[in-house]
Amino acid sequence: MHLRHPAERASRLIYQAFGAYRADFRHLTLSAADLFETADWRELQKLSAQRIDLYDAYIHQANQSLQQRLTEEVLSQTQFWQLTAERYQVRIESRMDRELAATFFNSVLWRQKDRLSGSVNASALDLSFSSGRLVAPQAYCRTYTTEEGLVKLLQRLFRDFSFAIPWENARRDLRNIIRYLRTHLPEDGQLAQVDVIRSVFYRNKAAYLVGRISSRYWHKPFVLAVLNNDAGAVYVDTLVTDEDDVSVIFSFTRSYFLVDVPVPSAFIDFLHSLIPMKSTAELYTSLGFYKQGKAEFYRDFSAHLMAAEDLLQQAPGVPGMVMMVFTLPSFPVVFKVIKDRFSSSKKITAARVNQCYQLVKRHDRVGRMADTFEFRELSLPQEKFEPEFLQQLLALASRTVTLQGDKVLFSQVWAERRMTPLNLYLEQAMARNDEGAIFHAINEYGKAIRQLAVANIFAGDMLFKNFGITRHGRVVFYDYDEIQYLTDCNFREIPEPLYPEQELAGEPWYDIGPNDVFPEEFTLLTACDTRIRRIFNQQHGDLLEAHTWREMQEQVRRGEVVDVFPYRQHQRFLR
Structure with a gap:
């Protein structure tokens, strides 16, 4: 059979689909500027979710x-796909986003894996394409020098990044920036240069100018957060130059940025120079290229696993009632697998768990829910598992985990950034009588619940074990099997008993609907320690009252988008 012409046709069809995907992706991304300037926050959130759906739609097409x-x-011929890959590689060679194009091809190929003849599967044909083209920084950055002074530099920057609406008070914003720079920059070297990415980063209710400030001796991140005052003007809310603070802005707990990225690999290299603790996978994902992020993660993890001396094992924390969770101690990620049978207290199905994880992927995570990578048909070496734990996996998750020769095959598994479980963090803090750590964690816990609620998310099971604390000290929710929209809940007060025997009975004396929630019962969450209960009641006691939750529901129903910014209140400039 002559396969040259079919391969040429197939490479053209896949290339055209990728081109259409990128054009549509860019069109939606560029729409963010108008929505930011008109303060249309609901549409901006819808736009973010719509863009997430594009990739799978074009792969299907x-x-x-x-x-x-x-x-x-x-289509079942291995040689045909090898020829198609060769033709496709030629087509994408001159593209500035060829690493994205390569991943797109591999996604198409993976969907064809069941057709491939013989023992060859899609991963065996998953060719390794080179990354994007090298380009000069001037192609994606504007450079400003201090030859005419800092004020002139900032004035030029404001002109270059002008929005369709005016600055509320540019002179005040310039003063705030200069005051910040004079008090926060190192003393060993005068500021000489500012490099700023030409594209504006939009997300939720903010626009960010992202760049780097440098002297002869150091360089630091430079992130200006610009807000709309809802009255037809913009203002600078803060400047962030601390590497850890910038890392939080690009966190895995946030929605993806809407930013025009003509040369993805160059953007990633630049961002990585600002926040080197962020992996390439995390940075691609933060820009909305989550499939590329997933591919980069898989390559990084596979290489690390092969060289690692430690073994995959059960993750620290209380074993889950729905998921089995494992980790490689030397790699900062956990893997989650659905169990065959759930605890009797869990009235859900595996299909519902999948729906919950999809909800989190598409929803505004407000810095309080962890993003995940979902893998299908993931194969890992048997020798890289602790034998005892592997037997538990095979016994408790046999529908998902199987042995095939010397490989452990997962039909479905989620990868998620590893955090310290909040219950373990609190146990350790209490053991050393660290009142400051206890207060911070419980206050963060309450804030997480509250901020999820105003984003229309009710966590459901709010036990400490279902939350983690990041290296930046932020509390994040990561157990999604009981998650639901806040507006679907019915928040009620517990009715008064008609007589004492009712209160002492083992069963409730009142009817409970499927979506009924009684916030008074949340007191059980903090019953483990009087210090924890005191702090929670002082800082977030109103969360134990049904009317607080009903008020937040009304806020959501009115379409209000509450400000939840990725920096602390004390970092905001005075207006």
């Missing part, structure tokens, strides 16, 4: 086109 134009016999 590409595969449909292949099936319509090529025969089953051709």
Whole structure:
């Protein structure tokens, strides 16, 4: 069979689908500027969710086109896919986003894996393409020098990044920036240069100018947060130059930025120079290229696993009632697998768990929910597992985990950034009588619950074990099997008993609907220690009252988008 012409046609079809995906992705991204300037926050959130759905839609379209134009016999030929890959690689060679194009091809190929003849599967044909083209920084950055002084530099920057609406008070904003720089920059070297990415980073209710400030001896991140005052003008809310603070802005707990990225690999290299603790996978994902982030993660983890001396094992914390969680201690990620059977207290199904994880992927995570990578048909070496834990996996998650030769095959697994479980963090803090750590964690816990609520998320099971604390000290929710929209809940007060025997009975004396929630019962969450209960009641006691939750529901129903920014209140400039 001559496969040259079908391969040429297939490479063209996949390339056209990728081009259409990138054009649509860019069109949606560029729409963010108008929505920010008109303060249309609801539409901006919808736009973010809509953009997430694009990738799978175009992968499906590409595969449909292949099936319509090529025969089953051709599509099942290993040689055909090898030729198609060669033709496709030629087509993308001159693209500035060729690493994205390569991942797109591999996604199409993966969907065809069940067709491939013989023992060859899609991963065996998953060719390694080079990253994007090298370009000069001037192509994606503007450079400003202090030859005419800092004031002139900032005035030029404000002109270059002008919005369609005016600055509320540019002179005040300039003063705030200069005052900040004079008090926060190192003394060993005068500021000489500022490099700022040409594209504005939009997310939720903010626009960010992202760059780098340098002297002869050091360089630091430079992130200006710009807000809309809802009255037709913009203002600078803060400047962030601390590496850890900038890392929080690009956190895995936030929605993806809407930013025009003509040369993705160059953007990633620049961002990585600002926040080197962030992996390439995390940075690609933060820009909305979550499939590229997933591919980068898989490559990084696979390489690390092969060289690692430690073994995959059960993750620290209380074992889950729905998920089995494991980790490689030397790699900062946990993996989650659905169990065959759930605890009797869990009235959910595996399908519902999948829906919950999809909800989190598409929803505004407000810095309080961890993003995940979902893998299907993931294969890992058996020798890299602790034998005892592997037997538990095979026994408790046999529908998802199987042995195939010397490989452990997961039909479905989620990867998530590893955090310290909040219950373990609190146990350790109490053991050393660290009142400051206890106060911070409980206050953060309450803030997390509250901020999720105003984003229309009710966590459901709010036990400490279902939250983690990041290296930056932020409390994050990561157990999604009981998550639901806040507006779907019915928050009620517990009715007064008619007589004492009712109160002492083992069963409630009142009817409970499927979505009924009684906030008074949340007192059980803090019953473990009087210090914890005192702090929670002082800082967040109103969360134990049903009317507080009903008020937050009304706020959501009115369409209000509450400010939840990725920096602390004390960092904001005075207006």
